[in-house]
């Protein structure tokens with residue numbers, strides 16, 4: 001503010017009026033303190049790496065969803081009143097349907113630009129959740145969730161879960177056969193919860209499913225409640241990114257105490273602005289070309305019809321898969337039926353998500369690492385974490401595959417039962433194999449890094465020595481590359497405290513402590529890392545006679 005005052009005074013003293021822009025800025029600064037804010041904020045440094053764009057993809061697709069969603073609210077009627085269709089889509093003339101379905105047809109066929117906006121809204125939702133998954137994997141595999149960013153991981157995780165629910169309530173709104181089938185499944189899920197399930201279902205649907213209320217209720221949840229919470233979380237998420245400063249990959253001059261990169265203004269602002277239009281452009285182009293959710297093909301929802309053509313959006317395919325692979329077990333007790341075939345998948349779904357949500361806390365407990373981390377790991381240098389992430393993705397992939405068991409069967413002429421058995425077995429075996437294979441691949445890559453450090457990069461040039469031997473010429477790495485490949489830490493596992501203390505008194509070691517030490521060994525034990533090349537080894541080899 002003081003700078004602003006000086007400028008005005010100086011301009012005033014010289015009898016000259018400050019330019020209009022400066023006067024507006026002064027006025028605003030006097031009330032909002034924007035100079036101080038901008039001074040700190042606009043010069044904030046952001047490190048550069050392509051994978052840091054993924055969070056931006058989430059942000060921009062979220063904005064696109066909100067913009068297009070507002071347009072849709074102008075024409076969508078969230079009502080289940082029955083009407084007869086007389087719009088321009090001829091095959092549905094005279095069909096009885098809910099007002100919600102009719103207004104969706106109107107948006108698609110009679111509202112100017114309606115179909116495109118509807119498609120952009122839907123495609124942006126798919127990209128949004130895909131973006132979140134990939135962004136989350138970037139954060140996971142590089143260890144960006146470690147202290148101090150655990151809370152931001154939880155904020156992000158909540159965004160992923162809420163985004164999925166918002167998508168589900170969204171595609172339930174048109175009240176077509178797809179949405180009806182999905183809501184029917186959700187009702188079945190809720191009802192499978194012991195004791196309270198039936199009551200929750202009655203409460204949600206205002207009586208027996210489907211009732212006459214669910215569209216209007218889902219509507220409030222879809223356009224107001226969930227996006228409102230999400231908006232708050234996104235703002236909190238970004239404030240935390242700003243406050244913690246962004247992480248960076250290892251490199252010369254980069255430490256846990258600095259950030260090397262470009263300033264937010266003007267470099268990042270320009271890049272981010274351009275990138276927003278790129279994301280918008282790509283989503284709009286896809287929406288202009290590829291049909292999504294053609295509600296007119298399936299027709300309005302009727303509780304007595306179930307369409308096998310109705311596939312959920314991709315992010316719910318995994319939960320659908322869990323139901324499809326589960327045997328239809330049921331137990332009856334004192335006149336009540338517990339539908340385990342639905343309830344167990346519901347629990348598994350919750351457990352798989354919860355483990356991922358609390359992973360940062362599990363890892364810091366196991367490794368005993370309570371330090372701040374601003375330098376990212378390369379996934380290969382944290383083999384157990386990487387293997388765990390790949391196992392989780394495999395589980396997710398198998399369940400997603402199970403969600404389309406009918407499609408695999410029809411497209412590849414297989415028996416649906418064989419496909420189901422294949423995914424049932426893969427559900428248990430797949431993640432274990434993925435875990436083992438990933439850990440081995442990581443070790444292989446670490447070995448390759450060490451090799452590169454000691455012997456240089458394979459140049460592909462073959463040379464024949466005077467005595468006839470053929471050798472491949474290796475190019476030495478630059479100092480920067482050497483630094484980057486050897487900058488990572490190689491922590492040691494936790495050790496059990498001696499069971500007998502210095503006074504010869506036996507102390508009891510708790511079971512949890514033993515488990516922790518065992519897990520810590522699995523993270524950091526001898527066979528989990530290839531010792532980095534030492535300076536001595538390097539000198540010995542490079543001072544040789546270029547034998548390689």
Ligand code: HEM
Nearest residue numbers: 052054055056058059132136144153156157159160246247
């Ligand atoms: C609406 C959804 C989301 C938006 C708009 C969003 C946006 C962003 C942006 C712009 C960044 C900085 C750039 C980058 O690192 O990509 C970021 C960082 C981060 N995000 Fe997200 N994100 C979302 C969802 C998630 C999810 C699902 C997770 C994890 C479960 C997550 C965890 C994080 C963490 C831990 C950071 C800090 C990373 C670092 O400093 O390296 N975010 N987010």
Ligand code: HEM
Nearest residue numbers: 069070072073076118122125166167170171173223227293
């Ligand atoms: C993360 C946030 C959101 C997601 C993932 C999402 C997703 C969806 C999806 C998948 C549909 C079905 C579209 C279709 O018919 O094919 C939908 C419908 C709709 N959404 Fe959203 N939406 C979100 C936020 C919003 C917001 C903020 C608004 C309004 C301000 C909104 C308004 C609507 C309306 C009116 C419909 C019904 C119209 C129709 O189905 O064509 N949405 N949403």
